[in-house]
Amino acid sequence: MTEFPHESVLINEVLETLSPQSGDRILDLTLGLGGHASALLEKAGPKGSLVGIDADEQNLVVARQRLEKQSNQCEFVHSNFKQLPELELGKFDVILADLGVSSPHFDDADRGFSFRKDGPLDMRFDxxxxxxxxxxxxxxxxxxxxxxxxxxxxxxxxxxxxxxxxxxxxxxxxxxxxxxxxxxxxxxxxxxxxxxxxxxxxxNNELEALDTVLETAPEMLNSEGRLGIISFHSLEDRRVKQKFRALSSVEKDNTTGADIGKPLFSEIKRKPIKPSTEEIENNPRSRSAVLRVLKKNAV
Ligand SMILES: C[S@@+](CC[C@H](N)C(=O)[O-])C[C@H]1O[C@@H](n2cnc3c(N)ncnc32)[C@H](O)[C@@H]1O
Missing domain, CATH: 1.10.150.170 (Putative methyltransferase TM0872, insert domain)
Known part of the structure; x- marks a missing residue:
């Protein structure tokens, strides 16, 4: 798509593991330029729906354009995902967070994210x-x-x-x-x-915001719903890994060590999902991406 040059990282892996089904309700916590969102929504078909959040108003404008044809299936929210508990968005079948910056943040000198170009030392998403x-x-x-x-x-x-x-x-x-x-x-x-x-x-208070997502988003999954988080550095991935491990581990009785019931969640793949060599060649910015996916077990 030449109109929307931003390349969404791990797009095939996201579609495979989050596996949107016809009619699914999708939440994209980091809508960006809408790349993942449009691909996910397409798989969910005409009965699917999407809520897209972004802290950056400029990116929301681009995402709206990209999703124009499916606009009746979409709701756009200008907010920080730190506000997730207050937004009361209900339950979802698919939730995605693709953390960090988007290409325009790096490419637009005015945003101050990159030292390659001169601009004001800003760095705010919002x-x-x-x-x-x-x-x-x-x-x-x-x-x-x-x-x-x-x-x-x-x-x-x-x-x-x-x-x-x-x-x-x-x-x-x-x-x-x-x-x-x-x-x-x-x-x-x-x-x-x-x-x-x-x-x-x-x-951008990024780690605190991520902690809020890790606390809130798993509870927002429908039965068999999937939550995917793409992180770009070890500070983020460590948090995601620990939370997903804890949620998908069997709880033990403190005194006897016996298993207490089955966990509510499981990890779709225990190993982190990383971009292929081909993707890294085509999009060097993807090289540090790590995807982890949590699934709510059937209830
Ligand atoms: C890597 S980009 C997402 C790209 C998107 N998945 C796509 O395919 O186009 C990350 C986006 O998340 C937004 N963002 C980062 N932290 C956020 C937060 N705490 N709350 C809301 N949006 C956030 C950024 O403004 C940026 O647009």
Whole structure:
């Protein structure tokens, strides 16, 4: 589709494991440009329906266009999936979260997600609220900033880089890159990737939002419903893995160690699902994607 150039990662694997059936009710928590959503909805046929959420209004506009032909089957929600418990959307047969950034976020210099292009140091998915990355650097203490770089980016020399960012107070992506480079010229690019990831996670409260999904979404599945989460770094995948393992494990009696009943959920594949070499060649941004799928057992 030349009109909508964004490539949805692991699309075949998503369709295979989430396996939408005719008439299914689908929830896409990260609608983006609507790539996964349109493919899932197509499989669900004319009786299927979709609720699509995105924090980014610009992406919602594109997704609406992409799904125009099925607009009577779709509901679009501008929200952060952190609000999932309050949205009261009901039950679904298929739920998908494809975490993180979409291509336009990286490609549009104005959004401030990438140090390859110069733009304001923003990084918010939702530009109508919250603090930008530049504001976070300005407002947080050096110690707080250093901890964010360490915990969310595993940035080497996080304390030195935090100190330099505080001193220089960068307002643009290129200024921020310059500050990171001034601390360590040789590893500037690698460090900048890590620093940008850490700031983005903090700006958008990404891990807290994911925890809300992990707490809420399994309960929103119909009998035999499927929940798929695509994550892009180990901080996310570790959380998904642990929660899915816990939900699909047999509960044991604390004293006797005996099994208590059957778990409500099972994992569709225990091993993480990763993109093929061919997909990585065609879309290098897919290389760190990991899909895990949880199924609600028949009740
Ligand atoms: C990787 S893209 C999704 C791409 C989409 N699956 C497709 O095929 O076009 C992730 C999208 O999720 C949105 N997003 C990220 N975190 C979010 C959150 N906490 N709440 C709502 N939307 C979020 C981003 O704005 C972005 O549009």
């Amino acid at each position: 530009r109508s609220q919250g603090r930008t990355a530049a504001e976070i650097i300005q407002k947080y203490t050096e110690l707080e900033l250093s901890e964010i770089l360490r915990d969310f980016g595993e940035v080497p020399q996080h304390d030195k880089i935090a100190g330099a960012l505080k001193r220089e107070n960068p307002q643009s992506t290129h200024q921020a890159y310059g500050v990171i480079e001034s601390v360590n010229t040789r590893d500037a690019k690698k460090n900048a990737q890590k620093v940008f990831q850490a700031l983005r996670i903090e700006v």
